[in-house]
Amino acid sequence: MQTYDVVIIGAGVVGCMVARALSRYDLSVLLIEKEADVGAGTSSANTAIVHAGYDPMPGTLKAALNVAGNRMWDTLAAELDFAFERRGDYVVAVEPEEVPRLELLRQQGIANGVTGLAMLSGEELRRREPLVNPRACAALWASTSGICDPFAAVLAAAENAVTNGVTLMLETAFEGFHMEGRRIAGVRTSRGSLRCRWVVNAAGLYADEVMHKAGVRPDFAITPRRGEYYVLDRAQLPLRSVLFPVPTDVSKGILVTATVHGNPIVGPNARDVAGKEDRSATREGLEEVWQGAERLVPSLDPRSIIGLFAGLRAAGNARCLTPGVDYGHDFVVEIAEGVHGLVNLAGIESPGLTAAPAIAERVVELLRDAGEPLREKRSWNPIRRARPRFRDLLPEQQAELVRRDPLYGRIVCRCEMVTEGEIVAEIHAPIPARTYDALKRRTWLGTGRCQGGFDTPRVLAILARELGISPVQVTKKGPGSEFLSRPTKDTDWSGTGPERAGHRVGGG
Amino acid sequence: MAQEKDRLICVTCPMGCALEVTHEGPALVEVSGHACRRGIEYARAELADPRRMVATTVRVRGGLHPLVPVGTAAPFPKGRIMELMALLREVELEAPVRAGQVVLADALGTGVDILASRSMPAAD
Amino acid sequence: MRRSYDVIVVGSGPGGMAAAVAAKKNGARDVLVIERDVEPGGILLQCIHHGFGVETLRQDLTGPAYAQRFVDEALSLGVDVMVDAMVLRITPSRHLWVTSARSGLVELEARAIVLAMGCRERTRAQIRIPGSRPAGVYTAGTAQRLVNVEGYMPGRRFVILGSGDIGMIMARRLTLEGARVERVLEIMPYLTGLTRNYVQCLLDYGVPLQLSHTVGRILGDRRVEAVEAVQVDERWRPVPGTGELIPCDTLLLSVGLIPENELSRQAGVALDPATGGPYVDEGFGTSVPGIFAAGNVVHVYDLVDWVTEAGYVAGRSAARFALGDQVQGAASVGLRAGENVRYVVPQRLNPESLADGPQRLQLRVVRPIEGRARVQVADGDSLIAEQRLRYARPGEMVTVTLPPSAYDRVRQAKALVVCVTEA
Incomplete structure (x- = not known):
């Protein structure tokens, strides 16, 4: 049986950041993920904001890790070579009665150690962001918040971990623990059993189930909280910074931001749902998102919508451990009590992306405190270089790239300007992109105006060619999500029948 | 033979007149709803011998693409289209293919030829 | 390869090929067509059905046959064609950045585009x-390319949303290739494609059509497991x-x-929100001197014949x-646009x-x-041209001709307003 020092369950942003942090030390580390790619769960559908840290309640782990995490992103982005821009954000008070709330947020931010906060008049806000609601009467400005390419951040961390010796197993689901008394001796997975001394539970929406299988925190529960989004055409909405409404108790509210490629995003709303895989958007939810966004930017045009998606927050119910702080939805970052060898990272909802690098450092500290020697590897290299992105280069650089490899001269995705060279490079990268969605997250192909209408047949052919498989085996996101059913001229298709199925739900 | 009534939509021009036809088997007795004479002809032909232009693809070996589009040279008996499809499913050409090349002569003994709709050059 | 051309045409579909042919015939010395696919012809190459060329050629051709005719003509006239190449950017001064695996990234220059x-x-x-985001949701044209060009079926049991011509033609195509088309749904209370396609693509194969759904x-x-069909009210809201x-x-x-x-916008060409295409004059000149536009880039046509005609005008x-x-x-x-236009x-x-x-x-x-119905072109109260129609449907374009005899009245007109009303 394979033996590891540490098995990390879940290759979302938390699991990947932890893997990278641990890859620095002389440990054998295995990262397992049930999906066909890293960052395919909660990390695949979020707002991509690196929050300043004025929002969480002072004294909570959320507040501490948000602010600590925020400070790490410049170095992180530089070392891992992904897009991150500190554009700042505004919390916009549309109604006069919201203004006192801005001052509370500012005080909260100061208590959390956030720098760069300022109160602005409505006039000043409109001067800086002319599209904002003309009724807006004041705003809180936070200069340290930013936007990032969240898929690239996850991938880069995982890739850096893998090149520093971490083993990654995809399509490998956690099934249970091997216990020796109260000590964790290994894990059972869908691909067999493994021995290990430590398990890091970074299972996101399933973190509660992992805990319960170890017999700890029986009362802890993750409630998936859905957020729905629209993506808009970049030509339609020139915005400089992120616009937030004044937050509510459950959510920072429906905001207006942009991807690092310039496409505006509006959302998310917040609805508790039953299913941990239920990333379906609803008519009512999308309507709510649109109305919320219109409150900040009334000139939004529904004709500029180019995409929609829904994500699930892994919202937990852990009480804040700081005495005197009454908060019931804090992060869990701990060595579990009552069992040896389990690190729980759970309830990591927003600002989880921001906090992830700080959570990873906290895991290192926890292991050190538990007596792990953690000898630093001399070979550890924190630097990971992104592969070239044609659209981001100057014309001379583009020409040079095409000279070196002609496949960079062939555009496969017109809207986002992604070349065949980039696609091939990602399919053969240290963490190979083996599905359409994996390529989409790495290159942003298919995310533009035509939503894959032009690129899909081409990408299927490239994936099939490079992976040495038939196009009918190419999937969107792993087994069961194949694009094609058979060759057109296959002779053994099950013939068409006259019977027509369909049953009715509801009346009408 | 008893007279029957049926509805047809004339597709001779884009107007699409809704025709009411009275017929005895394949023979037209009476038609109404047509805006011009062509509706009568359409109804007569549609009852006696309904035909359609058929377009599909056949496999091609060594071509720029794996399929080459083909079509009937003349309208083909409607009732035998699925039979024709099954037959063409077995056809495989060798690139290059010329536009207008006869892919299948006298398909199913109907006298209708199947022609390549375009040229298909050999792959590089 | 040349770096400078009299005329560069972006796109080798029917509009582009007709423009290239006309440009050559009207004296342009060197004409280049740039095509992103591996061969010239455009989307017609995947439209393998008949029905092309009936208006202007008086022939019932398939899409590939129609395309081939114009590609052959252009090549025989000495038009250069650059395939597998994408135009990245066009400047108002008519420079084009083009990239391809074969030629790399090049800057070209044109006297006219x-x-x-x-x-x-x-x-x-x-x-x-709304709903989930599984594999199995395709636009009809992407599915058409997969089935007819790439040689793969994108599924086994289909629901098609939209009774436009492409949707109905795909219903027939998929049925012929052994798939089952459960239903065609149409949000409007009427068919949006041609009646001919309703008869020959849906009725012939027993594919149900559900209007106002x-x-x-x-x-x-x-992967898609089901779709929910829902009726809509007169304002297209689900009931x-x-x-x-x-x-x-x-x-x-x-x-x-x-x-x-997108290229037009970068080149500074003014776009009409009503059509989604450039504002054009009668010669298909855009707001940028020397940049012309032809075919579906200007507005979505119903028949390829008109695209070819427009290409001729733009090319000239x-x-x-x-x-x-x-x-x-x-x-x-x-x-x-006036009443009902x-x-x-x-x-x-x-x-x-x-x-x-x-x-x-x-x-x-x-x-x-x-x-x-009748279509009228008027300047205020003064009628300049009128034409009778047997019917008028949103899915079919209406064509009205201004005769040379209208010259004086058009010259004096402040604006021409076009209306289509019951006769």
Whole structure:
């Protein structure tokens, strides 16, 4: 049986950041993920904001890790070579009665150690962001918040971990623990059993189930909280910074931001749902998102919508451990009590992306405190270089790239300007992109105006060619999500029948 | 033979007149709803011998693409289209293919030829 | 390879090829067509069905046969074609950055440019269909390419949203290849494609059509498992309680086309929100001198024949501009959509063009008129041209011709307003 020092369950942003942090030390580390790619769960559908840290309640782990995490992103982005821009954000008070709330947020931010906060008049806000609601009467400005390419951040961390010796197993689901008394001796997975001394539970929406299988925190529960989004055409909405409404108790509210490629995003709303895989958007939810966004930017045009998606927050119910702080939805970052060898990272909802690098450092500290020697590897290299992105280069650089490899001269995705060279490079990268969605997250192909209408047949052919498989085996996101059913001229298709199925739900 | 009534939509021009036809088997007795004479002809032909232009693809070996589009040279008996499809499913050409090349002569003994709709050059 | 051309045409579909042919015939010395696919011909190459060329060629051709005819003609006239190449950017001074695996990234220069990029399909997001995001949701054109060109079926059991021609033609195509088409849903209370296609694609194969219905949501995590069909009211809102689950593994969307004008916008070409394409004059000149536009990039046509005609006009204009003998005449008269007209193309007309011959105006109506109708072109109360129609439907363009005899009245007009009403 394979033996590891540490098995990390879940290759979302938390699991990947932890893997990278641990890859620095002389440990054998295995990262397992049930999906066909890293960052395919909660990390695949979020707002991509690196929050300043004025929002969480002072004294909570959320507040501490948000602010600590925020400070790490410049170095992180530089070392891992992904897009991150500190554009700042505004919390916009549309109604006069919201203004006192801005001052509370500012005080909260100061208590959390956030720098760069300022109160602005409505006039000043409109001067800086002319599209904002003309009724807006004041705003809180936070200069340290930013936007990032969240898929690239996850991938880069995982890739850096893998090149520093971490083993990654995809399509490998956690099934249970091997216990020796109260000590964790290994894990059972869908691909067999493994021995290990430590398990890091970074299972996101399933973190509660992992805990319960170890017999700890029986009362802890993750409630998936859905957020729905629209993506808009970049030509339609020139915005400089992120616009937030004044937050509510459950959510920072429906905001207006942009991807690092310039496409505006509006959302998310917040609805508790039953299913941990239920990333379906609803008519009512999308309507709510649109109305919320219109409150900040009334000139939004529904004709500029180019995409929609829904994500699930892994919202937990852990009480804040700081005495005197009454908060019931804090992060869990701990060595579990009552069992040896389990690190729980759970309830990591927003600002989880921001906090992830700080959570990873906290895991290192926890292991050190538990007596792990953690000898630093001399070979550890924190630097990971992104592969070239044609659209981001100057014309001379583009020409040079095409000279070196002609496949960079062939555009496969017109809207986002992604070349065949980039696609091939990602399919053969240290963490190979083996599905359409994996390529989409790495290159942003298919995310533009035509939503894959032009690129899909081409990408299927490239994936099939490079992976040495038939196009009918190419999937969107792993087994069961194949694009094609058979060759057109296959002779053994099950013939068409006259019977027509369909049953009715509801009346009408 | 008893007279029957049926509805047809004339597709001779884009107007699409809704025709009411009275017929005895394949023979037209009476038609109404047509805006011009062509509706009568359409109804007569549609009852006696309904035909359609058929377009599909056949496999091609060594071509720029794996399929080459083909079509009937003349309208083909409607009732035998699925039979024709099954037959063409077995056809495989060798690139290059010329536009207008006869892919299948006298398909199913109907006298209708199947022609390549375009040229298909050999792959590089 | 040359770096400088009299005329460069972007796109080798019917509009682009006709423009290239006309440019050559009207004296342009060197003409280049740039095509992103591996061969010239455009989307017609995947439209393997018949019905092309009936209006202008008086022949019933398949799409590939129609395309081949113009490609062959262009090549025989000495038009250069650069395939597998993408235009990245066009400047108002008519420089083009083009990239291809074969030639690398090059900068070209043209005395005149014809934009002929065609259109793209509206997507799920644009019509805001809720639900999950599994594999198995395709636009009809993408599915058409997979089935007819790439040689793969995108599913086994289909629901098609949209009764436009592409949707109905795909229903027949998929049925012929052994798939099952459960239903075609249409949000409008009427068919949006041609009646001929309704008869020959749906009725012939027993595919049910459901009007005033749309897709309420998509179900399935990894692959489509069902779609919910839902009835809509007169304002296209879902009627509660009318949902019906249709098990299927694929949803095809045939929900409209949008002129593809990202390059035009970068080149500074002014776009008409009504058409989604450039504002053009009767010669298909855009707001940027020397940049012309032809075909579906201007507005979405119903018949390829008209695209070819428009390409001829644009190509001729481009050649004239390239050779320096473009007509600088009196100020143009604006054309405006009046009652029951969604848009009119061209949007402006130089009255002097009537000296060359009659000028064709093309338009789409807002609501259908089943029965006698008339199209009128007027300047205020003064009627300039009138034409009778047997009917008027949103899915079919209406063409009205301004005769040379209207020259005086057009020259004096402030604006021409076009209406389509019951006769």
